Amino acid sequence: MTKANEMTIVEAVRALRARELTVRELWDACSAAARAKNPELNAYLEIFDADDTAINSAQKRIGDGDAPLLCGIPIAIKDNILIEGKIASAASKMLANYRATYDATVIKKLKNTGTLFIGRTNMDEFAMGSSTEHSAFGPTKNSHDISRVPGGSSGGSAVAVAAHLCIAALGSDTGGSVRQPAAYTGLVGLKPTYGAVSRSGLIAMGSSLDQIGPLTKTIEDAHVLYETIRGIDILDSTTIPDGLYGVLASPKHLRVGVPWRLLENGVDADVLTTFNTTLAHLTDTGHTLVDVELPMSSHALAAYYVIMPAEVSTNLARLDGMRYGLAERGDTLLEDYIKSRTEGFGEETRRRILLGTFVLSSGYIDAYYKKADAARAVLRREYEKAFESCDVIAFPTTPSPAFKFGQKSDPLSMYLEDIFTVTANLTGMPAISVPMGMVEREGKNLPVGIHFTAPHQSENSLFAIGEAVY
Amino acid sequence: MATTEDVKKLAALARIRVEDSELEKFTSEFDAILDYVGQLEKLELPKGEKVKPTLRNVMRVDGEPHAAGKYTEKLAEQFPARDGDALVVKQIITHD
Numbered sequence: 001m002t003k004a005n006e007m008t009i010v011e012a013v014r015a016l017r018a019r020e021l022t023v024r025e026l027w028d029a030c031s032a033a034a035r036a037k038n039p040e041l042n043a044y045l046e047i048f049d050a051d052d053t054a055i056n057s058a059q060k061r062i063g064d065g066d067a068p069l070l071c072g073i074p075i076a077i078k079d080n081i082l083i084e085g086k087i088a089s090a091a092s093k094m095l096a097n098y099r100a101t102y103d104a105t106v107i108k109k110l111k112n113t114g115t116l117f118i119g120r121t122n123m124d125e126f127a128m129g130s131s132t133e134h135s136a137f138g139p140t141k142n143s144h145d146i147s148r149v150p151g152g153s154s155g156g157s158a159v160a161v162a163a164h165l166c167i168a169a170l171g172s173d174t175g176g177s178v179r180q181p182a183a184y185t186g187l188v189g190l191k192p193t194y195g196a197v198s199r200s201g202l203i204a205m206g207s208s209l210d211q212i213g214p215l216t217k218t219i220e221d222a223h224v225l226y227e228t229i230r231g232i233d234i235l236d237s238t239t240i241p242d243g244l245y246g247v248l249a250s251p252k253h254l255r256v257g258v259p260w261r262l263l264e265n266g267v268d269a270d271v272l273t274t275f276n277t278t279l280a281h282l283t284d285t286g287h288t289l290v291d292v293e294l295p296m297s298s299h300a301l302a303a304y305y306v307i308m309p310a311e312v313s314t315n316l317a318r319l320d321g322m323r324y325g326l327a328e329r330g331d332t333l334l335e336d337y338i339k340s341r342t343e344g345f346g347e348e349t350r351r352r353i354l355l356g357t358f359v360l361s362s363g364y365i366d367a368y369y370k371k372a373d374a375a376r377a378v379l380r381r382e383y384e385k386a387f388e389s390c391d392v393i394a395f396p397t398t399p400s401p402a403f404k405f406g407q408k409s410d411p412l413s414m415y416l417e418d419i420f421t422v423t424a425n426l427t428g429m430p431a432i433s434v435p436m437g438m439v440e441r442e443g444k445n446l447p448v449g450i451h452f453t454a455p456h457q458s459e460n461s462l463f464a465i466g467e468a469v470y
Numbered sequence: 471m472a473t474t475e476d477v478k479k480l481a482a483l484a485r486i487r488v489e490d491s492e493l494e495k496f497t498s499e500f501d502a503i504l505d506y507v508g509q510l511e512k513l514e515l516p517k518g519e520k521v522k523p524t525l526r527n528v529m530r531v532d533g534e535p536h537a538a539g540k541y542t543e544k545l546a547e548q549f550p551a552r553d554g555d556a557l558v559v560k561q562i563i564t565h566d
Contacts, residue, residue, distance in 0.1 A: 098548065099547075099548065101541065101544045101545060101548070234530055237528040237529075237530075238528075244526075299509060299510065299513055302506060302507045302508075302509050302510050303510065305503065305506070305507050306507050306510065313484060317484075320485070321550065322550070322557070322559060323545075323548065323549060323550075323557060324548035324549070324550075325548075327550030327551075332560065333559065333560045333562055334485075336559075336560065337485045338485050338486065338487050339487075341484075341485050341486050342486050342487040345486065347492075350481075350486050350488070351496065351499065351500070353484045353486060354477065354480045354481060354484055354486070354488075354496075354500065355500070355503060357480045357483050357484045358472075358476075358480055358500075358504075359507075361480070361483070367510075367511050368507065368510065368511075371510045371511065371513065371515075372507075372510055374515050375510060375513060375515065378515055378516060410499065410502070411499050411502070411503060412499075412502050412503055412506055415503070415506075
């Protein structure tokens with residue numbers, strides 16, 4: 001039998017019901033692995049003690065035979081998702097001692113199913129970054145090669161799953177923060193349709209872009225976790241009802257759109273070869289390829305790096321050292337604010353707040369923010385048009401495999417990491433990264449991912465095409 | 471081109487201090503980012519009617535409010551300084 005902590009959700013569900021494994025044994029296996037490996041990997045900011053009541057009640061529900069799938073499954077939670085009574089720091093000094101006063105909606109839903117929470121995972125501060133190097137508590141290391149980053153910002157969640165320190169994890173995705181680390185660690189990462197999953201209790205970064213999503217070992221697992229956390233929520237008025245965008249049929253053989261022109265430059269040769277091999281496998285199994293043109297995509301990253309910082313600077317304005325979080329004190333109230341914010345925020349966070357302040361300032365708002373917003377609308381229409389001729393759109397999740405620590409020390413080169421993933425956040429469409437193979441760098445095999453985007457609320461097409469990749 | 475003065479001014483607006491030692495680096499990085507996102511200024515967007523967003527009602531009916539004070543203690547526990555259930559802050563208006 002597979003070691004308990006190395007199981008997928010579906011395998012663990014089966015083993016628990018077959019009485020081959022108890023909830024306690026599954027918890028202990030994950031917890032022991034997490035405690036043994038975390039000093040090296042730094043995937044967790046905190047590993048929780050066993051909650052005996054929750055473990056026993058999960059075991060009883062499974063025994064009674066009416067337990068939901070996730071009952072008794074230990075999962076890891078990104079440190080920007082609130083669990084009542086636990087610290088939620090968003091990997092920032094600003095919130096290092098902040099204890100959540102309520103459960104995020106996704107946590108409430110998981111608690112109802114009897115899911116167990118094993119710990120809170122490391123991330124780039126306030127989810128800003130693509131490597132976890134911006135965490136105030138040290139970077140997370142990629143378990144495939146510890147000299148390399150795991151991607152970010154949900155890098156801790158990714159490594160916790162990839163290194164088998166939990167069964168699955170939740171991350172959040174504002175510009176690729178679930179999908180890029182999934183690609184770098186060989187996992188499945190889903191960014192649901194904007195509004196599919198409630199953001200209540202997610203520490204906000206870019207409110208028009210953020211979505212919580214699963215990081216899992218298989219497509220099936222991502223599907224299970226997604227079905228559990230999704231749904232309209234009275235506490236988040238941007239959540240959407242089923243069928244808002246109409247119900248699209250998900251045919252057996254999918255038409256896969258490929259924006260070849262966007263892949264002409266900048267993608268590593270072996271990543272492109274792996275991508276082509278994967279596409280060939282898809283056509284062998286009956287799916288068809290379609291050329292699509294998405295010219296506005298070339299400007300998507302620029303639009304994103306205007307809209308996102310604008311929202312960041314607004315959202316983080318509430319952190320002022322007054323009601324909670326870091327509270328540094330000076331001679332005047334103004335100094336209290338400035339000292340708390342300067343001490344509390346890391347360099348990248350401060351940079352994005354300044355950038356956001358700039359693009360929203362009088363004299364620049366038309367040239368930057370309004371233009372970016374208009375480009376975003378055009379991009380969305382281009383995607384909608386492209387989906388008239390295809391069911392999903394494919395490209396590599398990232399142009400290269402995981403990079404080394406310190407390799408992208410200038411901010412702009414780090415931003416370019418998101419070049420393929422940001423479009424799904426700007427359009428609000430669901431997207432998934434699925435492992436498509438390995439490429440070699442300096443004698444180490446590193447995973448790379450294939451990325452699919454689907455029309456709003458067509459997550460089922462993503463799961464279908466994802467299954468076809470294997 | 472952003473100048474160090476621009477960055478200082480933005481920092482003041484955002485209630486953040488950028489130390490003098492960081493100012494040069496911040497300004498040059500800022501410039502590189504603005505140069506990149508500046509491609510939007512030259513971007514020609516297709517003309518045509520502005521598409522109106524489809525609106526739907528997201529307001530909800532007021533439900534039963536929770537009991538007064540239910541969350542007070544939990545929230546007050548996070549206060550950096552408190553006086554009973556009140557949050558202590560510096561005096562803003564003085565009579566001097």
